[in-house]
Amino acid sequence: MGHARPALLAWSERYDHLREVTRDDIVTALDELTGSRRSNLLVALRSLFSHAKKTGTIFHNPTRGIRVGQHPYGLAQRLDQDDVDQATAAATTPAARLVVMLAAVHAARTGAIRALLLDDVDLGNRRLTISGRTRPIDEFTHQVLLEWLDHRRTRWPNTANPHLLINQMSAHGTGPVSTIDFAKKKLRGQPATLERLRVDRQLEEALAHGPDPLHLAAVFDLDPKTAIRYAENARALLASTAEEQDPTSRDEPKGRNQP
Incomplete structure (x- = not known):
């Protein structure tokens, strides 16, 4: 239950019963995790929903057919700048802008965003620590952080919650949202x-610094398999771009001495 609790709490804000949880909800929750955390969550949810179906609490098990093994990944494509601009424009509150900025600029996962503490933000030295990794604060990040901290201080001046992101409920305690x-x-x-x-x-x-998994692992605190997957994805995108720029290169016959 410890593995399933975060997902169940999130679903409880949208649903009134386990019957309402869909396969897409399960997949979305799993997509935010990797490695043993992903498999542990799936095993826990599979056990929970299997028991609920056996006892008649639900009629359909949404975890059925979802494999515990390696998650199948396709070739991810870059977002268009218009799509990014629309997402930025849709984030109309200081809290939403903070979350979008942390995901888009610092590639922070939702769990890491929820776990961020005020002590992780060093505005004086322009440093931000996410999941134990410290990185520089760019001007955009600095502006969004200042806006959120000002809103947080005005909205909840007496809160003792040490987390960076808080809401109406968590402001009365010390835990994350x-x-x-x-x-x-x-x-x-x-x-x-x-x-x-x-x-x-x-x-x-x-793409900007080369498909080096060691660099990606160091910058984003990725596990080796994930870093390698992103590096391979970047290589495929670079190769595809090169072919588009020179479409005849695939059709021209190579001489014996050509590589």
Whole structure:
């Protein structure tokens, strides 16, 4: 239940019963995790929904057919700038702008965003620590952070919550927000979701600095398999771009001495 609790809390804000949870909800929750965390969540949810179906609490098991093994990944494409601009324009509140910025600029996962502390933000030295990795604060990040901190201070002047992102409920305690669905709803129906923005940022890094998995792992704190996957994705995009720029290169016969 410890593995399933974050997903169940998030669903409880939208649904009144486990019967309402769909396969897409399961897949979305799994897509935010990798490695053992992903498999642990799927095993926990599979056990929960299997028991609920056996006891008649639900009529259909939404985890049926979802494999625990390696997640199949296709070739991810870069987002169009118009899509990114639309996502930025849709984030109309300081909290939504903070979440979108952390995903689009720093490739932060939702769990890492929820876990950020005020102490992780060093505005004086322009440094931001996400998941234990410290990175420089660019001008855009600096502006969004200042806007959010000013709003946070005005809205909840007496809160003792040490987390950077808080809401009406968490301001009365010291724990993180249970979900950031408020930001996801702002982007609902758009190509640039939080997950797509996060992926796009990592692809941008791989394309700008070369498809080096070691560099990606160091910048974004990725596990080796994930870093290799992004590097391979970037290589495929670079190869595709090269072929588009020189479409005859695939059709020209190679001489014996050509590589």
